[in-house]
Amino acid sequence: MSSLRPDIYTLTTLRKLSASSVRTHASSTQSSGRGAAPTADGRRTQVIVENTYRTEPDAKFPVRKVREIIKDVLESRLEEERYKPEESNELAKELTEVIKERVKALRVPRYKLVCFVQLGTGKKSEVQVSSQCIWNPDIDTYADFTFRNHHMFAVGIVWGMYYE
Template sequence: MMMSDIAKDRMAHSVKKRGNMSSLSGREFWQKELHRCTKNSMSTVSYMDEPSQRDDASRLTVQMENTYQLGPTKHFPVVIVNHILKDVLTKYLQEEQYEPELCRQMTKTISEVIKAQVKDLMIPRYKLIVIVHIGQVNSQNIFIGSRCLWDPKSDTFSSYVFRNSSLFALASVYAVYFE
């Protein structure tokens, strides 16, 4: 049986370190050295898992519980979010006139403000989607629709429509429960 080069190098290094070189041939020397290393090695087994009288008092009791939840523990507060939508839209758009570029920027700003205020409510495990539409008031109609996979037991939405003499705005917050 041939030993790997790394094992030979290690044994030669340990022999040089001890300072005794043998007059035996190379093969005899390595066989003796290998026998010496295996003879002096020792294995130990720990019996920490076996109960003993003195260890019973020192063991900690572990209590397991199921933390999986089948639905929200705290439901999404639709009424409070409706008030947030009304306040934000009124504050930002009460005195504004419809200008396309300004309204494009306002939709981004208003949606970020709404999202931040709803997140401040600290409702756990809900993903929020905030959409704001702003348009000019003329003699036209608009239909806005949305679709997604929905669990009516836990998912919900809130929306509010704002109007002044020049523009209208629709803000919607979709709250999807994340399991």
């Protein structure tokens, strides 16, 4: 009979947690655990957040908007640019960061972003870019844009993968 007591307590605790998605505990000890924040009286408050178990997003990944962001960044930055192999690595990193920050500003909830930019010379070069991963084709997606001028090309891709 005593072995059932912890199960009953756990079930009662789970029911209380189910009633609200966030519950706080105040303790008088000065613990430095993750998620603990000091209160006015010196106590630490630990926030316990219950899982949502959402398997589908509230809002889909905005492919058109992301494609426009990639297009805008690549065209505005590379319009008169010439391909310089010694500088292309840093330029690709810079473009990737700018694109990633602008896509993050869209605040699409629960999507993980992967951003990729590849630069190359425009002298009759041809490149095929491929990627492979496991994803849900109904939810996960990507946006891409290819920029070309007389001196270089750039391929920008942003993958949006839903994070449950």
